[in-house]
Amino acid sequence: MLDTAPGAPAAGHDDRAPASSPLRALAARARHSPLMPLVVLWIAVIVYFALTESRFLTSPNITSMLEQNSVLFTVAMAETVILLTGAVDLSIGGMLSLTSLVIVLGNHGIPAWVVLIMTVLAGGLLSATLNGLPIGLGRMNPFVVTLGTSAVFFGIANLITGGNTEVIDDPKLINAISGDKVGPIPIAVLVMLAVLGLFWWMLRYTYFGRNVYAVGGNPEASTLAGISVARIRIVAFFLLGLSAGLAAILDAGQLSSVAPTSGSGLELQAVAAVLLGGTTLAGGKGGVVGTAIAVLFLGTVHNGLDISGVSSFWQGVVTGSVLVLAVGFDQVRQRFVLNRQVKGTR
Amino acid sequence: MPLITLRGITKAFAGTVALGGVDLELYPAEVHALVGENGSGKSTLLRVAAGVHRPTSGAIAVDGAEREYHRPADATADGIVLVTQEGSLVLDLSVTENIYVGRLTKQRGRVDWPGMHRKARALLATLGVEIDPQRPTRSLPPDLRQLVEIARALSYDSRVLLLDEPTSALDPQETERLLRTIRALADRGLSVVIVSHRMPEILSVSDRFTVLRDGTLIGTRTRDETDEAWLVRAMVGRDLHRVSVGAPPEKTPQQQPVLDVRDLRDHGGRLREISLTVSPGEIVGLAGIVGAGRSEILETIVGARPRAGGNVHVDGAPVGHGVRAALASGIVLVAEDRKQQALLATRSVQENATLTLPVGGGLLRRRTKETAAALPWLERLGTKYASLEQPIGALSGGNQQKVLLTRAMVLSPKLLMLDEPTRGIDLGAKQRIYEEVIELAGAGIGILVASSELPELLALCHRVLVIREGEVAAELEQHELSEESIVIAATGATQHA
Numbered sequence: 001m002l003d004t005a006p007g008a009p010a011a012g013h014d015d016r017a018p019a020s021s022p023l024r025a026l027a028a029r030a031r032h033s034p035l036m037p038l039v040v041l042w043i044a045v046i047v048y049f050a051l052t053e054s055r056f057l058t059s060p061n062i063t064s065m066l067e068q069n070s071v072l073f074t075v076a077m078a079e080t081v082i083l084l085t086g087a088v089d090l091s092i093g094g095m096l097s098l099t100s101l102v103i104v105l106g107n108h109g110i111p112a113w114v115v116l117i118m119t120v121l122a123g124g125l126l127s128a129t130l131n132g133l134p135i136g137l138g139r140m141n142p143f144v145v146t147l148g149t150s151a152v153f154f155g156i157a158n159l160i161t162g163g164n165t166e167v168i169d170d171p172k173l174i175n176a177i178s179g180d181k182v183g184p185i186p187i188a189v190l191v192m193l194a195v196l197g198l199f200w201w202m203l204r205y206t207y208f209g210r211n212v213y214a215v216g217g218n219p220e221a222s223t224l225a226g227i228s229v230a231r232i233r234i235v236a237f238f239l240l241g242l243s244a245g246l247a248a249i250l251d252a253g254q255l256s257s258v259a260p261t262s263g264s265g266l267e268l269q270a271v272a273a274v275l276l277g278g279t280t281l282a283g284g285k286g287g288v289v290g291t292a293i294a295v296l297f298l299g300t301v302h303n304g305l306d307i308s309g310v311s312s313f314w315q316g317v318v319t320g321s322v323l324v325l326a327v328g329f330d331q332v333r334q335r336f337v338l339n340r341q342v343k344g345t346r
Numbered sequence: 347m348p349l350i351t352l353r354g355i356t357k358a359f360a361g362t363v364a365l366g367g368v369d370l371e372l373y374p375a376e377v378h379a380l381v382g383e384n385g386s387g388k389s390t391l392l393r394v395a396a397g398v399h400r401p402t403s404g405a406i407a408v409d410g411a412e413r414e415y416h417r418p419a420d421a422t423a424d425g426i427v428l429v430t431q432e433g434s435l436v437l438d439l440s441v442t443e444n445i446y447v448g449r450l451t452k453q454r455g456r457v458d459w460p461g462m463h464r465k466a467r468a469l470l471a472t473l474g475v476e477i478d479p480q481r482p483t484r485s486l487p488p489d490l491r492q493l494v495e496i497a498r499a500l501s502y503d504s505r506v507l508l509l510d511e512p513t514s515a516l517d518p519q520e521t522e523r524l525l526r527t528i529r530a531l532a533d534r535g536l537s538v539v540i541v542s543h544r545m546p547e548i549l550s551v552s553d554r555f556t557v558l559r560d561g562t563l564i565g566t567r568t569r570d571e572t573d574e575a576w577l578v579r580a581m582v583g584r585d586l587h588r589v590s591v592g593a594p595p596e597k598t599p600q601q602q603p604v605l606d607v608r609d610l611r612d613h614g615g616r617l618r619e620i621s622l623t624v625s626p627g628e629i630v631g632l633a634g635i636v637g638a639g640r641s642e643i644l645e646t647i648v649g650a651r652p653r654a655g656g657n658v659h660v661d662g663a664p665v666g667h668g669v670r671a672a673l674a675s676g677i678v679l680v681a682e683d684r685k686q687q688a689l690l691a692t693r694s695v696q697e698n699a700t701l702t703l704p705v706g707g708g709l710l711r712r713r714t715k716e717t718a719a720a721l722p723w724l725e726r727l728g729t730k731y732a733s734l735e736q737p738i739g740a741l742s743g744g745n746q747q748k749v750l751l752t753r754a755m756v757l758s759p760k761l762l763m764l765d766e767p768t769r770g771i772d773l774g775a776k777q778r779i780y781e782e783v784i785e786l787a788g789a790g791i792g793i794l795v796a797s798s799e800l801p802e803l804l805a806l807c808h809r810v811l812v813i814r815e816g817e818v819a820a821e822l823e824q825h826e827l828s829e830e831s832i833v834i835a836a837t838g839a840t841q842h843a
Contacts, residue, residue, distance in 0.1 A: 207708050214701060217690045224650055224681055224688070225701040225753065226673045285692055 034278050035290050037329065042297040049304035056307055063186060067254065069299035070188040071096075071247045072269055073292065076277075077199045078243035079270040080291045081236045084203075086216040086283025087135060087142035089237070091127075092244055092270055094153025096263030099123040099241075100248035101157060103258055104166045106173035115173065120245035126153075127241025132234035139230075150267060157260035165259040168252060177253035188250055195243070199288045208235065216283025272323045273298060278330065298322070347410060349374050349537050350395065350426065350506060355404035357390055364390040367404070368563045370556060372506060372537045377528060379552035380541045382581055383772035385742050387561040388541045392508045395539075396428035397421035425505035429495050429512065437484040442466040444483050445498045469497045473527050488636065489520030493527065506537045513542055514770065517636040517798050518833060525551045543770070544799070545574050557581055582773050589780040591787070594808035594824060595627035602662050604792035605677070605761045607647060609656035616642045618816045619656065624761060624792040629783065631807035632796040633832045639816040640796040641682050644763045647794075648672045648679040660760060674705055676760030680750050680767060682796075684743070688750050691739035695731050698738045699724060699752045716756075723752040728778055744775025751779065755786075762786060764795040768802060780805060800829045812836050 030036065049056040075092050082089045102122045106115040130149050134140045168174055179187030203209035214222040215232045222229055244263075252258050277294035279286025301322070302315050348371040357365040365387045372378055380388050393399045395406065397415030406413050408424045415421045418428070435444050442462050443450070450457045466479035473493050483491060492512055499507055509528070513521045521544075529551055532538050542548050548555070555572050557564040557580040564580045603623035610620040616639050624630045632640045645651045647658055649665075649672040658665040660675045672678075681687035690698055700716035717734065724731075729748040731741055738746055747767070754762060764783070768776040783806060787793050797803050803810055804827055812820040812835035820835035 205711055207704070207711055210697065210711060213693060214690055214697075217692060218686075218688075220650075220687045221681075221690060221701070223669055224648065224679060226670045226705070227701075228670070284690070 034330065034333075035293060037333075038276070038278070038290070038293055038297060038326065042293065042300060045297070045300055045304065049300070049307070053304065053307045056304060059184070061303070061307070063184075063189070065299050065303040066192065066296075067186055067188045068303075069295055070192050071251045072266065072273065072299075073192045073295045074195050074247040074250060075240075075243050075266060076270045076273045076291050076295050077195050077288050078236075078240040080274045080277070080279050080286065080288050081199065081203070081212055082142075082240055083271070083274050083279045083281065084212050084216045084283055084286060085233050085236050086219065087233055087236070088271065088281065089131065089142065089146045089240060090267045090271070091131060091146040091150035091153060092240065093263035093266035094150040094157070095123060095127055095241060095244040096248045096251065096266060097157040097260050098153045099126065099245045100252055100258040100262055101160055101166070101260075102245075103168060103173070103177070103249065103252050107168060107170050109170075112170075112173045112176035116176065116249055119249055120242050122241075123243070123245030123248065124238045124241035127244065128234055128238035131240070132237035135237065136230035136232075136234040146267075154260065154264070161260045163260060165257050167257045174253075174256055177249050178256065179253055188253070191246070191250060195246070196288060196292050203287060208232070212236065213284050216285075218284070269298075269319075272319060276323050276326050348372060349409065351405075351407040351410075352391070352395060353405045353407070355391065355394055355406075356402045357387075357394055357399055358402045363561055365394070365401075365561045368558065368561070370395075370563075370566075372539065374505070374537050375532055375535045376553040377532045377538045377540060377551050379548045379555045380539055380558070381548060381555060381577060382558035382564075383774065385560075385772070386558040386581070388558055389510055390561075391558065392428055392510055392539065392541065395421070395506075396426055396508055398428065422502050422504070425503060426508065427499040427502055427504040427506070428508040428510065429499050430510050435483050435491055435494060438482060440480050441470075441477055441483055441486070441494055442479040444494055445469065445479075445501055447498070449501075466497070469501060470494075472500075473497060474530065487520070488515045489524055492516065492524060496527070496531075500531075504536070506539070507531065508539045510541045511543070511770075512540065513544065513547060515636075518800065519635065519837065521547055543772075545577065546801075549574060549577075559583060578773065589777055589784065590805050591629060591784050591808060595625060595787075597625060601625065604661060605647075605794065606659040606662075607656065608659075610643070610646055610653065610658070611655040612642060612646045612651050613654045614642075614651075616816050617646060620646075620816075620818060621656075622794075622811055622818065624794055626760075626790045626792055627787050628809065629787045629793045629795065629807050631803040631810035632794065632813055633798075633800070633803055633810050634813035634819075634836050636798060638813040638836070640813050641765050642816070643813065644679055644765050644794065644796055645681075648677055648763060650679070673702060673757060676757070677763065678702070678754040678757050678759040678761070679763040680747075680754050680765065682765035682769070684746055684750065684770075688753075689738055689746060692737050694735045695724075695738050695741070695749055696720070696734040699749050700756060702753055702757050705757060719756045720752050723755045724749065727751060727782060742772070742775075744771035744778075747771050747775065747779065751782070759791065761792045761794065764793065766797055766799075767795060768797075768799070800832055803827075803832065804829065814838060 055061055075096065079089060079092060099119055099122045102119040103115055105118070106112055131146055134145045135142045181187070182190060203212060211222065211227045211232050214227055215229050219229050251262055273294045274291050275281065276298070277286065277290030279290060298319055301318055305315060305318065306312070350372045352368065352370040355365055355368045356363065368387070368391060370391065380391065382388050390399065394401050397418045397420045400416065406415065413424060436447070445466050446462060450462060452458060463479045470477050470479070470493065473496065475490065475493055477486065477490060483494060486494065496507065513524060516524060525547055528538055528540065540548065540552065552569065554566060554568050555577065556566040557577065559581060604626045605624040607620060607622050611617050620643055622630070632643060634640050642651060646653055649667060649669040653667060660677060663675065665671055665675045665677065690701065696713070696717055699720040703716050703719065727748040729745050731745060738749055741749070767779055783793060783795070795806060807827070808824050810822045810827055810832060811818050812822065812832055814836060819838070822831055822835070
């Protein structure tokens with residue numbers, strides 16, 4: 001027995017050796033990621049529903065869950081950027097409803113691709129001018145501005161349609177927007193992946209992305225470093241509008257119709273997902289990966305409850321509770337980590 | 347017998363030892379200076395004494411009896427009160443409400459306002475000030491706010507006042523008044539502990555001195571045994587030679603100033619037709635009391651505050667409006683308030699050091715290129731950090747300031763503007779920054795430095811402009827510079843008291 005004693009500390013040493021393999025480094029980073037609790041919770045939910053509902057972990061169900069969440073997913077990416085700049089947006093639902101009406105122009109013989117580009121650009125222009133300019137150049141409070149424009153957007157959409165749902169009846173257009181599958185993967189899912197990849201890349205590898213974090217983290221410091229806070233916020237709202245247009249197309253594709261109310265409630269779902277994903281209301285902290293996980297987590301919960309036959313009224317209760325609990329949990333955790341860091345440097 | 351005895355206080359945070367076995371005795375009727383560089387453990391020691399932190403080991407005794415504090419209220423009950431650096435006043439509440447916050451006395455279910463105001467007024471009078479206690483705290487100047495904090499601390503019938511950097515936001519006159527009040531409190535029998543970075547003021551007011559370095563006790567001495575040289579050596583662990591700038595650069599009549607400001611005005615009306623020049627290689631100081639407009643001048647020159655009139659030329663070429671134009675023409679400002687105006691606290695050292703790049707704008711980030719521009723400066727300034735990806739918020743104040751100086755220097759500026767360049771940083775970093783500023787001037791950069799620390803201006807500047815109420819009240823050449831000449835010009839006094 002005594003012979004093994006000297007060997008024991010050596011083995012312990014090996015365990016504590018620095019993570020040399022990239023896999024270990026990744027594991028170490030993941031362990032310290034603020035997203036870890038959400039991922040664990042998500043996996044727990046998946047495991048629970050997989051064990052209780054046989055239909056849950058099937059390819060058709062997963063596909064339809066993803067498709068159903070593609071609209072929220074797309075706008076939540078851009079909403080993340082808005083929150084990162086230290087602003088907030090409540091108009092994305094109205095924006096989606098209003099821009100979706102552009103698609104109906106396709107019923108009148110305009111080529112489908114032109115209609116789609118027009119839809120996306122219309123969203124961008126609408127948001128950049130009516131939200132971006134007052135908030136960026138006018139330095140108005142984003143909450144107030146977008147609360148106002150939200151009502152205006154919904155109102156105009158209702159005025160144009162008389163409150164009615166418009167059916168898209170041009171077959172070519174329906175084909176273009178409802179989209180086929182590429183192999184087993186629906187177009188909507190590819191769009192989600194592309195949007196996530198694009199925003200992730202942009203935040204990480206462009207100066208615009210760096211400046212988004214800078215402006216949200218410390219606007220005064222950004223100004224003194226020559227970064228235009230107004231410009232960054234206007235561009236952020238332009239991107240939000242583009243995503244609203246894109247989401248409007250995905251939405252219309254699933255329903256083959258557009259309605260003035262199609263985006264109602266989306267603004268709060270989007271902000272909730274962004275916050276759940278770890279981006280803060282104060283700005284400058286967070287990212288799109290967290291938002292993506294949050295949207296999929298919420299989608300999984302709703303889908304599981306649906307399959308289990310739980311009343312859809314419960315879904316709001318669940319979403320809201322999870323949001324408050326998750327953000328509350330995160331704050332407690334942050335206070336703990338921050339305390340440790342601050343004290344550690346003293 | 348000492349009022350309070352701290353024995354063998356050790357405090358560890360998540361494995362880091364902030365204090366290692368520190369002893370401290372506080373007697374009634376003394377001002378006790380607690381000095382040390384940033385990170386030496388002064389604040390932690392005060393917090394242990396005030397019941398904010400529980401010591402990992404060690405004992406606290408009051409009047410010879412062992413005590414264990416679980417929360418600040420326990421220490422307050424023993425008459426020990428901490429006044430923190432950050433300030434804890436609610437600026438929109440009245441003076442009375444701030445002093446008695448949470449303890450308003452009631453009569454028949456209603457707050458007894460007249461009685462409360464009377465009590466507040468009397469309490470403030472014992473501090474030698476007359477303030478209308480109904481005034482909103484926001485309307486008070488910084489030193490009176492500090493007195494309100496002290497009044498609140500006294501309102502707990504305290505016997506021990508722990509003051510963490512009470513003078514850091516005050517100008518020289520305000521500081522002097524506050525120090526007199528502190529002295530008077532001690533003479534009345536209170537035990538006052540004061541933490542400060544400013545040597546002259548500590549030396550002028552304190553009876554005993556305790557020096558901490560890296561969380562350990564270096565020593566406690568009485569005033570008779572102490573001089574500035576000993577304090578500095580004990581704090582830093584080595585001798586610091588005094589930095590001093592040499593003669594101003596030779597001026598030839600045909601030489602163009604690097605910065606030429608004419609009749610500068612801002613929209614708020616704070617600045618009244620400011621004109622000034624800085625020659626290449628010249629270090630020009632801006633002095634003046636708090637609120638005189640020093641920072642506003644720098645911020646208007648760099649374009650962060652809109653220019654309402656006048657013009658700015660660099661090397662004879664006019665500079666357009668806005669920060670971008672200023673940066674492009676070679677003007678850069680290292681701002682006064684690190685936290686509020688400069689740091690991206692959660693972002694990396696690398697990102698903070700290169701936030702001003704690229705000057706012309708760009709799409710794709712070039713981290714390697716940025717880092718290549720920043721690294722030589724970070725090294726030259728002796729910046730200490732674990733990795734370039736470390737959040738800057740984890741660095742000490744001095745190292746943060748060095749990163750921010752790097753942020754300015756990567757632009758290769760022609761005119762470097764520094765606003766309070768050494769506020770809240772330790773002596774070692776302070777000296778390194780002084781040396782660097784003098785070196786940069788030697789290389790031909792024009793430097794404009796605003797500071798409320800007179801010794802700083804005297805050590806660094808070839809010329810000082812004294813600002814009073816948004817105007818250049820006096821211009822002092824190097825041979826005319828002294829603390830007295832600056833104070834006289836800054837206050838408009840004819841004779842210094």
